[in-house]
Amino acid sequence: MFQNVLVVCIGNICRSPTAELLFRHRLGEGSKVTVSSAGLGAMVGHGIDRTALDLLSEHGIDGSAHRARQLDRSLIRSADLVLAMERDHVGSVTRMAPEASGKVFLLDRWLDGQGIPDPYRQSRPAFEHVYTLINNSVNSWMKYL
Template sequence: MFKRILIVCVGNICRSPTAEYLFRHHLASAGVSIESAGLGALVDKPMDPTALEVLGDHGVDGVAHRARQISASMLRDVDLVLAMEREHVNRIARLAPEASGKVMLLDRWNQGADIPDPYRQSREAFDHVYSLIDRGVNAWLPYLRVS
Protein backbone atom coordinates (compact mmCIF):
# COMPACT_ATOMS: atom_id res chain seq x y z
CA MET A 1 0.00 0.00 0.00
CA PHE A 2 1.28 3.43 -0.94
CA LYS A 3 0.68 5.76 2.00
CA ARG A 4 3.13 8.56 1.11
CA ILE A 5 3.51 9.73 -2.49
CA LEU A 6 5.85 12.37 -3.86
CA ILE A 7 5.33 13.89 -7.31
CA VAL A 8 8.32 15.47 -9.03
CA CYS A 9 8.98 17.88 -11.89
CA VAL A 10 11.57 20.64 -12.29
CA GLY A 11 10.27 23.93 -10.86
CA ASN A 12 7.43 22.52 -8.72
CA ILE A 13 5.08 25.28 -9.88
CA CYS A 14 3.23 23.72 -12.85
CA ARG A 15 3.14 19.96 -13.42
CA SER A 16 3.89 18.35 -10.06
CA PRO A 17 1.57 20.58 -8.01
CA THR A 18 -1.19 20.06 -10.58
CA ALA A 19 -0.82 16.29 -10.11
CA GLU A 20 -0.48 16.68 -6.34
CA TYR A 21 -3.74 18.59 -5.99
CA LEU A 22 -5.58 16.30 -8.41
CA PHE A 23 -4.50 13.27 -6.39
CA ARG A 24 -5.52 15.02 -3.16
CA HIS A 25 -8.90 15.80 -4.70
CA HIS A 26 -9.49 12.15 -5.63
CA LEU A 27 -7.95 10.57 -2.53
CA ALA A 28 -9.16 13.01 0.14
CA SER A 29 -10.64 10.29 2.34
CA ALA A 30 -8.14 7.52 1.56
CA GLY A 31 -5.52 8.39 4.16
CA VAL A 32 -2.81 8.89 1.55
CA SER A 33 -0.26 11.69 1.93
CA ILE A 34 0.46 13.43 -1.39
CA GLU A 35 3.28 15.96 -1.75
CA SER A 36 5.31 17.42 -4.58
CA ALA A 37 8.80 18.83 -5.05
CA GLY A 38 11.09 20.04 -7.82
CA LEU A 39 14.52 19.07 -9.04
CA GLY A 40 15.26 22.77 -9.51
CA ALA A 41 12.40 24.19 -7.50
CA LEU A 42 11.45 27.84 -7.41
CA VAL A 43 11.37 27.50 -3.62
CA ASP A 44 8.40 29.06 -1.82
CA LYS A 45 6.80 30.29 -5.06
CA PRO A 46 3.09 29.62 -5.57
CA MET A 47 1.74 27.68 -8.52
CA ASP A 48 2.17 29.29 -11.90
CA PRO A 49 -0.91 31.52 -12.40
CA THR A 50 -1.99 29.71 -15.58
CA ALA A 51 -1.56 26.27 -13.99
CA LEU A 52 -3.58 27.47 -10.99
CA GLU A 53 -6.31 28.83 -13.28
CA VAL A 54 -6.55 25.59 -15.26
CA LEU A 55 -6.71 23.55 -12.06
CA GLY A 56 -9.41 25.88 -10.71
CA ASP A 57 -11.40 25.54 -13.93
CA HIS A 58 -11.60 21.82 -13.09
CA GLY A 59 -12.85 22.46 -9.56
CA VAL A 60 -9.57 21.98 -7.69
CA ASP A 61 -7.98 24.68 -5.54
CA GLY A 62 -4.16 24.76 -5.48
CA VAL A 63 -3.73 28.23 -4.01
CA ALA A 64 -2.02 26.91 -0.85
CA HIS A 65 0.88 25.40 -2.82
CA ARG A 66 4.45 26.58 -2.27
CA ALA A 67 7.32 25.09 -4.26
CA ARG A 68 9.82 22.84 -2.48
CA GLN A 69 13.23 21.54 -3.47
CA ILE A 70 13.55 17.76 -3.57
CA SER A 71 16.00 16.08 -1.21
CA ALA A 72 17.36 12.58 -0.79
CA SER A 73 15.62 12.30 2.59
CA MET A 74 12.25 13.14 0.99
CA LEU A 75 12.82 10.35 -1.51
CA ARG A 76 13.69 7.87 1.22
CA ASP A 77 10.65 8.80 3.32
CA VAL A 78 7.96 8.12 0.70
CA ASP A 79 6.52 4.89 -0.69
CA LEU A 80 6.14 6.02 -4.31
CA VAL A 81 7.71 8.76 -6.43
CA LEU A 82 5.95 9.82 -9.64
CA ALA A 83 8.03 11.80 -12.13
CA MET A 84 6.91 13.71 -15.20
CA GLU A 85 9.80 12.75 -17.50
CA ARG A 86 12.31 9.93 -17.96
CA GLU A 87 15.12 12.42 -17.34
CA HIS A 88 13.57 13.21 -13.95
CA VAL A 89 13.64 9.48 -13.12
CA ASN A 90 17.36 9.43 -14.03
CA ARG A 91 18.13 12.52 -11.95
CA ILE A 92 16.26 11.13 -8.96
CA ALA A 93 18.25 7.87 -9.25
CA ARG A 94 21.48 9.85 -9.12
CA LEU A 95 20.28 11.86 -6.13
CA ALA A 96 19.09 8.85 -4.12
CA PRO A 97 20.05 5.51 -5.74
CA GLU A 98 18.38 3.63 -2.89
CA ALA A 99 15.01 5.10 -3.95
CA SER A 100 15.26 3.97 -7.59
CA GLY A 101 12.88 1.04 -7.17
CA LYS A 102 9.99 3.26 -6.15
CA VAL A 103 10.34 5.90 -8.89
CA MET A 104 7.96 5.68 -11.84
CA LEU A 105 6.51 7.91 -14.54
CA LEU A 106 3.14 9.49 -13.88
CA ASP A 107 2.14 8.20 -17.34
CA ARG A 108 3.24 4.63 -16.54
CA TRP A 109 -0.20 3.04 -17.03
CA ASN A 110 -0.90 4.81 -20.31
CA GLN A 111 1.86 5.18 -22.91
CA GLY A 112 4.73 5.73 -20.50
CA ALA A 113 5.31 9.10 -22.15
CA ASP A 114 6.99 12.20 -20.82
CA ILE A 115 4.63 14.99 -19.80
CA PRO A 116 6.03 18.22 -21.27
CA ASP A 117 6.65 21.37 -19.27
CA PRO A 118 4.14 24.13 -20.13
CA TYR A 119 6.08 26.83 -18.22
CA ARG A 120 5.97 30.21 -20.02
CA GLN A 121 3.78 28.80 -22.78
CA SER A 122 0.20 29.48 -23.90
CA ARG A 123 -2.99 28.62 -22.06
CA GLU A 124 -3.51 25.93 -24.71
CA ALA A 125 -0.21 24.29 -23.69
CA PHE A 126 -1.33 24.30 -20.05
CA ASP A 127 -4.70 22.81 -21.01
CA HIS A 128 -2.95 20.05 -22.97
CA VAL A 129 -0.57 19.27 -20.11
CA TYR A 130 -3.47 19.28 -17.64
CA SER A 131 -5.23 16.65 -19.77
CA LEU A 132 -2.09 14.47 -19.77
CA ILE A 133 -1.68 14.83 -16.01
CA ASP A 134 -5.38 14.12 -15.39
CA ARG A 135 -5.13 10.98 -17.53
CA GLY A 136 -2.03 9.86 -15.59
CA VAL A 137 -3.62 10.55 -12.20
CA ASN A 138 -6.80 8.67 -13.13
CA ALA A 139 -4.78 5.69 -14.35
CA TRP A 140 -2.98 5.49 -10.97
CA LEU A 141 -6.14 5.74 -8.84
CA PRO A 142 -7.07 2.03 -8.93
CA TYR A 143 -3.63 1.21 -7.51
CA LEU A 144 -3.89 3.81 -4.72
CA ARG A 145 -7.41 3.50 -3.37
CA VAL A 146 -7.94 1.71 -0.09
CA SER A 147 -10.43 -1.15 -0.49
Protein backbone atom coordinates in the same frame (compact mmCIF):
# COMPACT_ATOMS: atom_id res chain seq x y z
CA MET B 1 -0.43 -0.15 -0.77
CA PHE B 2 1.27 3.19 -1.05
CA GLN B 3 0.93 5.52 1.93
CA ASN B 4 3.20 8.40 0.89
CA VAL B 5 3.31 9.54 -2.76
CA LEU B 6 5.75 12.17 -3.98
CA VAL B 7 5.34 13.86 -7.38
CA VAL B 8 8.41 15.45 -8.98
CA CYS B 9 9.08 17.91 -11.80
CA ILE B 10 11.62 20.70 -12.24
CA GLY B 11 10.26 23.93 -10.75
CA ASN B 12 7.40 22.53 -8.63
CA ILE B 13 5.10 25.29 -9.90
CA CYS B 14 3.22 23.67 -12.83
CA ARG B 15 3.16 19.92 -13.36
CA SER B 16 3.95 18.33 -10.00
CA PRO B 17 1.63 20.52 -7.92
CA THR B 18 -1.13 19.97 -10.47
CA ALA B 19 -0.70 16.21 -10.12
CA GLU B 20 -0.43 16.47 -6.33
CA LEU B 21 -3.68 18.40 -6.10
CA LEU B 22 -5.48 16.13 -8.56
CA PHE B 23 -4.42 13.08 -6.53
CA ARG B 24 -5.62 14.70 -3.32
CA HIS B 25 -8.92 15.65 -4.96
CA ARG B 26 -9.48 12.10 -6.25
CA LEU B 27 -8.48 10.49 -2.94
CA GLY B 28 -10.78 12.75 -0.97
CA GLU B 29 -10.89 13.83 2.66
CA GLY B 30 -9.81 11.22 5.16
CA SER B 31 -7.61 9.26 2.78
CA LYS B 32 -4.73 7.42 4.43
CA VAL B 33 -2.58 8.21 1.40
CA THR B 34 -0.59 11.44 1.60
CA VAL B 35 0.52 13.14 -1.59
CA SER B 36 3.14 15.88 -1.87
CA SER B 37 5.36 17.35 -4.55
CA ALA B 38 8.81 18.84 -4.98
CA GLY B 39 11.11 20.08 -7.73
CA LEU B 40 14.56 19.11 -8.90
CA GLY B 41 15.30 22.80 -9.42
CA ALA B 42 12.41 24.21 -7.45
CA MET B 43 11.40 27.83 -7.50
CA VAL B 44 11.32 27.59 -3.72
CA GLY B 45 8.52 29.53 -2.09
CA HIS B 46 6.72 30.39 -5.34
CA GLY B 47 3.07 29.56 -5.83
CA ILE B 48 1.62 27.64 -8.75
CA ASP B 49 1.97 29.24 -12.17
CA ARG B 50 -1.08 31.43 -12.85
CA THR B 51 -2.32 29.42 -15.86
CA ALA B 52 -1.98 26.10 -14.00
CA LEU B 53 -3.77 27.64 -11.02
CA ASP B 54 -6.60 28.88 -13.25
CA LEU B 55 -7.06 25.44 -14.81
CA LEU B 56 -7.21 23.78 -11.40
CA SER B 57 -9.73 26.38 -10.24
CA GLU B 58 -11.88 25.78 -13.31
CA HIS B 59 -12.03 22.13 -12.24
CA GLY B 60 -13.01 22.99 -8.67
CA ILE B 61 -9.57 22.60 -7.10
CA ASP B 62 -7.92 25.33 -5.02
CA GLY B 63 -4.16 25.41 -5.46
CA SER B 64 -3.56 28.81 -3.90
CA ALA B 65 -1.83 27.44 -0.78
CA HIS B 66 0.91 25.59 -2.69
CA ARG B 67 4.50 26.75 -2.28
CA ALA B 68 7.30 25.19 -4.29
CA ARG B 69 9.92 23.19 -2.43
CA GLN B 70 13.22 21.63 -3.35
CA LEU B 71 13.53 17.87 -3.71
CA ASP B 72 16.05 16.25 -1.40
CA ARG B 73 17.09 12.73 -0.39
CA SER B 74 14.94 12.68 2.73
CA LEU B 75 11.78 13.39 0.71
CA ILE B 76 12.65 10.59 -1.70
CA ARG B 77 13.44 8.15 1.10
CA SER B 78 10.23 8.89 2.99
CA ALA B 79 8.07 8.29 -0.09
CA ASP B 80 6.64 4.87 -0.94
CA LEU B 81 6.12 5.95 -4.54
CA VAL B 82 7.85 8.71 -6.50
CA LEU B 83 6.20 9.82 -9.74
CA ALA B 84 8.23 11.93 -12.14
CA MET B 85 7.16 13.84 -15.22
CA GLU B 86 10.02 12.95 -17.58
CA ARG B 87 12.56 10.14 -18.02
CA ASP B 88 15.37 12.57 -17.17
CA HIS B 89 13.63 13.30 -13.86
CA VAL B 90 13.51 9.59 -13.05
CA GLY B 91 17.25 9.43 -13.67
CA SER B 92 17.93 12.51 -11.55
CA VAL B 93 15.88 11.16 -8.65
CA THR B 94 17.60 7.77 -8.73
CA ARG B 95 21.04 9.39 -8.89
CA MET B 96 20.12 11.48 -5.86
CA ALA B 97 18.91 8.40 -3.93
CA PRO B 98 20.00 5.18 -5.69
CA GLU B 99 18.26 3.04 -3.08
CA ALA B 100 14.92 4.45 -4.29
CA SER B 101 15.26 3.21 -7.87
CA GLY B 102 12.55 0.56 -7.45
CA LYS B 103 9.91 3.09 -6.43
CA VAL B 104 10.48 5.83 -9.02
CA PHE B 105 8.23 5.81 -12.10
CA LEU B 106 6.87 8.10 -14.77
CA LEU B 107 3.51 9.62 -13.90
CA ASP B 108 2.15 8.38 -17.24
CA ARG B 109 3.58 4.86 -16.81
CA TRP B 110 0.18 3.20 -17.29
CA LEU B 111 -0.59 5.25 -20.39
CA ASP B 112 2.00 5.78 -23.12
CA GLY B 113 5.00 6.30 -20.82
CA GLN B 114 6.36 9.14 -22.94
CA GLY B 115 6.49 11.67 -20.13
CA ILE B 116 4.61 14.90 -19.50
CA PRO B 117 6.05 17.98 -21.29
CA ASP B 118 6.76 21.18 -19.41
CA PRO B 119 4.24 23.94 -20.20
CA TYR B 120 6.14 26.64 -18.28
CA ARG B 121 6.16 29.98 -20.15
CA GLN B 122 3.96 28.57 -22.90
CA SER B 123 0.45 29.40 -24.05
CA ARG B 124 -2.76 28.33 -22.37
CA PRO B 125 -3.35 25.53 -24.93
CA ALA B 126 -0.04 23.96 -23.85
CA PHE B 127 -1.19 24.07 -20.23
CA GLU B 128 -4.56 22.59 -21.19
CA HIS B 129 -2.84 19.74 -23.02
CA VAL B 130 -0.56 19.06 -20.04
CA TYR B 131 -3.50 19.25 -17.61
CA THR B 132 -5.30 16.57 -19.63
CA LEU B 133 -2.19 14.35 -19.66
CA ILE B 134 -1.72 14.76 -15.91
CA ASN B 135 -5.40 14.17 -15.18
CA ASN B 136 -5.42 10.96 -17.24
CA SER B 137 -2.18 9.83 -15.61
CA VAL B 138 -3.49 10.47 -12.10
CA ASN B 139 -6.61 8.49 -12.95
CA SER B 140 -4.45 5.60 -14.19
CA TRP B 141 -2.69 5.38 -10.79
CA MET B 142 -5.82 5.48 -8.63
CA LYS B 143 -6.39 1.72 -8.62
CA TYR B 144 -2.95 1.30 -7.04
CA LEU B 145 -3.51 3.75 -4.20
